[in-house]
Amino acid sequence: MTKPKILDSDFWGRNDAAEYFDLGDGIADEKAPPGPLDKKWETREFEARIANPANRRRLSIIVVGTGLAGASAAATLGEAGYVVKSFCYQDSPRRAHSIAAQGGINAAKNYKGDGDSVFRLFYDTIKGGDYRSRESNVYRLAEVSRNIIDQCVAQGVPFAREYGGLLDNRSFGGVQVSRTFYARGQTGQQLLLGAYQALERQVAAGTVKTYSRHEMLELIVVDGRARGIIVRDLVSGEIETYFADVVVLASGGYGNVFFLSTNAMGSNVTASWRAHRKGAYMANPCFTQIHPTCIPVTGTHQSKLTLMSESLRNDGRIWVPKDAADADKDPREIPEEDRDYYLERIYPAFGNLVPRDIASRQAKNVCDEGRGVGPEVDGVRRGVYLDFADAMERLGRKAIEEKYGNLFDMYAQITGEDPYQVPMRIYPAVHYVMGGLWVDYDLQSTIPGLFVTGEANFSDHGANRLGASALMQGLADGYFVLSNTIRDYLADGPFEKIDEDHPAVVEAQQSVQSRVDRFLSVNGTRSVDSYHRELGNIMWEYCGMERTEDGLKKAIDLIRGLRDDFWRNVRVLGTAESLNQSLERAGRVADFLELGELMCIDALHRRESCGGHFRAESQTEDGEALRDDDHYAYVAAWEWKGLDVGEKPVLHKEDLVYENIELKQRSYK
Amino acid sequence: MNLTLKIWRQPDPVSEGALATYQVEDISEDMSFLEMLDVLNERLNSEGEEPIAFDSDCREGICGMCGLMINGDAHGPLRTTTCQLHMRTFKDGETITIEPWRSTAFPVLKDLCVDRRAFDRIIQQGGYVSVNTGAAPDAHAMPVPKAQADRAFDTATCIGCGACVASCPNGSASLFLGAKITHLGELPQGQAERDTRVVKMVAQHDHEGFGGCTNIGECAAACPKEIPLDVISQLNKDLRTAVRHGY
Amino acid sequence: MAASGLIFVLFVLLHMYGNLKAFGGEHAFNTYAHHLRTFGEPMLPYGGLLWIVRAVLIVSLVVHVATAATLWKRARRARRVRYAVKKNTGATWASLLMRWGGVTLLLFIIWHLLNFTIGKINVTGGPTDNPYRLLVDTFDTWWLTLIYLVAMAMLGAHLHHGVWSACQTLGLTSNARARRRAKAFGLVLALVITIGFSLVPIFTVFGVISY
């Protein structure tokens, strides 16, 4: 590949992060069988050993998380006859964060006959991920995507249908085919309820036991194998220990490290981070997806951000005033010639439909130039207009109401403005993390017996995820992949029974207990939330849409300082023996404070721009992301070494080999 | 704006609770109701008083985790979830009474948090289609007429928040129950278990200690997802059919 | 509940029709009262039909009151701690009045039977063996009329909600249109019955019905 000219000619080959990490051995997936791409999964399914059905009742599985990935896995494993324990921190499994997904779920069904295929979905996903994902995994994802739809329909998931009674599809996230299945704007909800119901069915059948309002706080590793977890019963405060032959983490994404995100308030990294500290590698932690169409922040009280479906960009036109002086004018009074439809201007071919990362970054740029609109928060207006005036003229108000009515209502409810009259204001927000625990083709982490599914693993989306593909991945992992790979591991079980007083168990219990005690005994002056908010600001400023060497280094210093202060000055009231939401948050924030640093180190070491990761130093002359396949076509898998002086994370590289797809530089001009 | 809040405080499931009064100042109209409580909690924390426990997760109106009785209205005066209620709905100087859902089947855990696992147990009694993973025919094998598909969807949007129970003078969960019965009953996939589903789910509903429905209609008026009263009639109809079939 | 309630509805409709005969004067009304008792003779003994009706009514009453009591008890158990503040936004006042309205009706029926059937109490001291005169004497007494009119208002409210509620309970209203219809039907029926029953006492007070 010929490299376009870049701004900093000295950039390539330098290592910004050298002082922050050590380089370890390479790592590779050893589970994907050799042979042609389209035979790998079939082969693996066949070769993976089967645990004797009579034996299954003696094999136990812990599943942490009841989102799409966790609920589907627990239900399926329960059906297979294993003894399953399922955990979530909400009061019911049905409330897992997957419930909030709006847009849809992809599947290569080709019901529209528009030329879709497994290979095309595979290709789009790899390309969308900016060539930073593993071919074998992505191909399998595309393959099983078709079964997902069959399964969900059989469960009674009410997907949108056409008048003929057959399923409807739409095109989503800028792909050329219509492969997205949807249930109005509530696809995640309907899919999750399907999985939740399947789960409850197993509860009734006695194969699954659910533990809601239980939070996993530690992983138990005995003789190198994951053998259980320590949880806190969030109601009684009891610290409880559960053992199993295998542990599955399906605990979702960690976007809340940014404090403000579209994730649920409780979304956290604790389960993953605890596993990371016990030896599971964390892969590509800095790969974050920022969604361009969210409702802007209104003030410092803001607790979370609300996503507006991406589909709005199909008809809405995005603009800001040409002149910063117009920022607080009534937008309807700004004449056409004083408006800058910047996406249409910069990307005439794709216009308002450019991928998420590009749309997000350009919004940030215009706001940084001072041309943002809406209320000033901390001295800057962070918002751009999404204007439906043209569409309304062209299609009529009624058509717009039909298409987007519920979104417009939601917007009106939150902002108090009528989007039919005044253009909407939108701004990017953290939405999804592509990074997560490293897993092999079997979805097994670097700790034997610890499997990771859904958003919690890093597996399929590379540096950027396509719209409607996270739901697909969660369900693919849970319904179809995990049950087939975990059996190979379990075929060696049941493993030796573990005593409560095994040193590894006692150590884990004590570390949980002492952490809880410590939170309650610091008795400083600042609330947990104030630390979280400050961490979020640091992350957003320096590890958000645009990252630079200086910024990231500064962020690492700031985070270290903040973490230090947290442990000396946080104030958590109440007791450990009752429902204590501050205490819950303290644990989560403490882990975010460690994760944040690793994300910055990861971002710092990856001196290229790819997908959602934009290093300002690595861009083309016209400001586009510039990949460096020669140096960075790998997965960065980080090993935990500790936080003390002299302890640095160790980087293990998994080289990405593309045998079926040719690497290309993205272009949306 | 400035407000007076009367909030139910109860340290644990067994202790007695009581309303406590708090003043909050400088509340912005753009805050959501829960953000207003966040602000209060932040202050309580700095004053050394334990923050008020209340549930929320998505804060987007979809997970069903939030739910407060606000001035006698489940989820407040608007037809929405508590997390989607904004302070511009209230007037400066107003007094707002905030209580947890009151239902014997939803015991209070602490302050404003209640335990709604009874809903899960109702679903366990048949709120599903029995199909094992991998056993499904092609999704297009069974077309569903659009009208039925739409009704199934309308009723499937229930978020399990419990506002129907909280607002019903009888403490009945019939709207929640009817929503699931109607969702699965409208679809061809749900037919095989239609009779047993309704019988078992109703039995579990009664067993949990929810009240009986006398068609008062508070539930549908409070339901943030606008589940209509029709589903309760459908529930009764299905129950009658099942009994006729000998279940 | 619904079945017994609907039996009551049928009964009160017929009963109202009978009462309206009072406008036909003493003869018409008394003939009707007599006819009620001889209907079906000689297949049925004197008063046979009336006794069948009475049996059905008594069974319905027992069922109706028993189910009402169960529902009431369940509701009390389902919410042991009351709200400090509770608004009603979806309920009609009629629906909230069902239980106390029902108790009122029960008390009314007891009095009513003492008045006209079992006790034949004529507070004016007039004759008790002439149904027509008993009726006129009763409603010539203003406070008795008032009791009856209040009871009829209660009955109206009970039916306004009860009829729609019975349709809902019987599963007849599982779509929005049927629901609206049932509500309208309940209201009309309640009005017809309340007004229909009230005519006789009112017109007696004003002397239109007299002897």
Ligand SMILES: Cc1cc2nc3c(=O)[nH]c(=O)nc-3n(C[C@H](O)[C@H](O)[C@H](O)COP(=O)(O)OP(=O)(O)OC[C@H]3O[C@@H](n4cnc5c(N)ncnc54)[C@H](O)[C@@H]3O)c2cc1C
């Ligand atoms: C607003 C929004 C809209 C989206 N829309 C789409 C879309 O249209 N299409 C699409 O494909 N994707 C979409 N996504 C992304 C997608 O929803 C998520 O990536 C996906 O649902 C994650 O599923 P999951 O099962 O991995 O985790 P989650 O659904 O996040 O579930 C996590 C589970 O883990 C549990 N848990 C977490 N930590 C602990 C702990 N320490 N102890 C015990 N339990 C724990 C939680 O209780 C929960 O049950 C959207 C995301 C957002 C935020």
Ligand code: HEM
């Ligand atoms: C004897 C005294 C009566 C009592 C104590 C009584 C009480 C009740 C009660 C408690 C209910 C349940 C509804 C609720 O709780 O909201 C009810 C329902 C009803 N009642 Fe009565 N009632 C009485 C007489 C009548 C009469 C005389 C009629 C008709 C003329 C009637 C018709 C109905 C109907 C149609 C219902 C609705 C049934 C349903 O919801 O399925 N009731 N009654």
Ligand code: HEM
């Ligand atoms: C103003 C209204 C009413 C008037 C004038 C009225 C009048 C009468 C009269 C005259 C009788 C005696 C009939 C006979 O024995 O020949 C009677 C009987 C009776 N009425 Fe009414 N009635 C009224 C309302 C009601 C209502 C609302 C109810 C029920 C809820 C009711 C229930 C009965 C019953 C059960 C009997 C006894 C029938 C029997 O078994 O003999 N009445 N009424």
Ligand code: SF4
């Ligand atoms: S029916 Fe409505 S009020 Fe009841 S649980 Fe469902 S969404 Fe909530």
Ligand code: F3S
């Ligand atoms: S308010 Fe209650 S009585 Fe029935 S109609 Fe709704 S459940």
Ligand code: FES
């Ligand atoms: S917090 Fe999820 S619905 Fe309100």
